[in-house]
Amino acid sequence: MNPNYASIVPTADETSIEHAQVIIVGAGPVGLLAALKLAQGGIDVLLVEADKQVLQSPRATTYMPIVLNELEKVGLFPDIEKAGHKNKEGIIFRKSHAKGGETLAQLKMAQVPKGSVKYDFAGIHLGQQTLAEIILSHCEKQKTFRIRWGHRFAGVKQSGEADPVSVTCVGPVGEKFFSCDYLIAADGAGSAVRRSLCIPFEGFTWQDFRFVASNVKYDFEGYGGFTTANMIVDEEDWAVIARTGPGDAPWRVAFGVRTDIPEADILKQLPAKYERLLPGPRPLKYELVSANPYWAHQRVAATFKVGKVLLCGDAGHSNNPIGGLGLTTGLLDAAALANCFLRIYNHNEYADALLERYAKVRRDAWINYTDPQSIDFKLRVHSFHPEVQAARDGFFNALNTDPSMHLKMATMMNEVIEDEFALPELNGLPGTEANDIIQGSKSGKD
Ligand SMILES: Cc1cc2nc3c(=O)[nH]c(=O)nc-3n(C[C@H](O)[C@H](O)[C@H](O)COP(=O)(O)OP(=O)(O)OC[C@H]3O[C@@H](n4cnc5c(N)ncnc54)[C@H](O)[C@@H]3O)c2cc1C
Known part of the structure; x- marks a missing residue:
């Protein structure tokens, strides 16, 4: 220089x-x-x-x-x-809206005797x-x-x-x-x-599904008895529908999509999925806050x-x-x-x-x-593998008929x-x- x-x-x-x-x-x-x-x-x-x-x-x-x-x-x-x-209610396992939305089984925190666990709510x-x-x-x-x-x-x-x-x-x-x-x-x-x-x-x-985590504002409680945590059991339209917070915080609707759907088309599946998952009057009126696809490992x-x-x-x-x-x-x-x-x-x-x-x-x-x-x-x-289905039916049956299951599950979580x-x-x-x-x-x- x-x-x-x-x-x-x-x-x-x-x-x-x-x-x-x-x-x-x-x-x-x-x-x-x-x-x-x-x-x-x-x-x-x-x-x-x-x-x-x-x-x-x-x-x-x-x-x-x-x-x-x-x-x-x-x-x-x-x-x-x-x-x-x-989550003071527990977890509801139910069919998809398209298949009638019927409750299959429910973990009920209300059935857990007061004072028997430190946190008397499911998270x-x-x-x-x-x-x-x-x-x-x-x-x-x-x-x-x-x-x-x-x-x-x-x-x-x-x-x-x-x-x-x-x-x-x-x-x-x-x-x-x-x-x-x-x-x-x-x-x-x-x-x-x-x-x-x-x-x-x-x-x-996982190669049999990718999942989409969407956040949406929608009155799940008003339209169809959804509580804080809901698992939708279905071969095609399985989902988790849960609150992300108090009051009017959006709800999480996480659902699976087939892996052969091209990346660019994944989010296009959302309106049809919502149609099969969301309860309430049609046409559906919801406010979509965000939606992201993920691979699961x-x-x-x-x-x-x-x-x-x-x-x-x-x-x-x-x-x-x-x-x-x-x-x-x-x-x-x-x-x-x-x-x-x-x-x-x-x-x-x-x-x-x-x-x-x-x-x-x-x-x-x-x-x-x-x-x-x-x-x-x-x-x-x-x-819908027969062995998995039998185990699941056994679990749902126990939840529906054995009152001690609620305390057992609450104790496990606690x-x-x-x-x-x-x-x-x-x-x-x-x-x-x-x-x-x-x-x-x-x-x-x-
Ligand atoms: C849709 C979805 C729903 C989920 N729901 C649940 C649930 O309900 N309950 C539950 O327990 N788990 C849940 N999980 C899993 C949970 O999100 C993860 O386990 C969690 O994010 C892990 O936290 P982490 O801090 O280890 O990593 P991350 O949250 O991924 O944080 C990693 C951080 O590192 C930073 N970073 C990355 N690379 C670098 C770099 N090179 N240099 C510096 N910084 C870097 C990132 O910016 C980020 O801030 C969910 C996951 C998904 C995808």
Whole structure:
């Protein structure tokens, strides 16, 4: 360069590296919950998020008692209770409107004796984006919490065990470099972190349907006795119709479409589907708020841990959404992983063994509980295989004739997790067999 230009040409940037004890990729509800727990424990945590705000796409709507218990531990429950809609009725299984709309069976929370379960409702209904915004607002009150919006993870490098983990993101003005003791991948099912580490995402993608998640304003309660959660059982017109929140919040109508329908034509199916699904007078009058098509998977990462990088939530597993178990499982991962870090930083526990155990226990929890349960939910609304049909008829018959079924199901939804990763002084909760299964079987320990 001509030396005369030195005063007018900018000097080279200094490569600054921002450090945090724990960096989390992805400000979805899972990354945010992990960040909140870490920051509440005084750990220096930095979230990097590709988007400029919390994602607004219509996804989870339902949070079961098992996860409400975890949200309560970090002080989120009052805000979630205020913003959401409690499902005090239960779940109705019914035929499609086109086939008469008859109720096949009903889980009735009113049949559950008062005081017999902690949460006497079948979950809280609230849009996932609102849940994430509530968690974010709690994070922002913590001194050791930072977030970098508009920073897309691009690469990770791990050297020696004692060396920090290097992370590269692409930010609004090019590459930005970070370092941390540990990296949590909470960047969703298409996790760039998981892919960068060449971790296989094992399992399958459902080939007999794609589903469309639509949000619509419509008077389901007024026209045909719909309550908060309704499962439409049908070979072709199966669906989940549920509230996404209180008052005039839109309803979620999630339905399946055949996979041979070209991508561009999927949303064109919606009016005819609504015609066969929605109760009430014709012509139908509804206000469509949003509609997005999705593939559904049953996939799990081959490992949740590579060195000092840990997978959490959908980055580690993905399942079909019928039954609402994906985020439920992810939030439990986040709680467990954050508890591990609280023990490592605040109680000097040996990190590697504890994190190995996290990786095994949470992966096993998905394989042994979430995967089979979510497949059962899907088959219950959408399969006419004789064996599945017989099992479903047996389940419906039990719900219709055995009054103890309502308490049994409410108890199952209310099981308290025996949180084996919790800090010892917080872990006073009694365990149960079902909790062990969800949290990961004790016999599954290293
Ligand atoms: C239609 C539908 C309905 C569902 N209903 C339910 C339900 O009722 N109950 C339930 O429990 N589950 C439900 N699920 C599943 C639930 O939505 C997911 O389990 C949940 O979104 C997982 O949360 P997460 O935080 O792990 O990932 P995500 O919510 O996917 O968040 C990942 C975040 O990472 C960010 N990100 C991605 N790549 C990068 C990158 N390279 N760098 C930086 N940031 C990045 C994204 O922008 C995003 O903010 C449903 C899913 C669908 C599709």
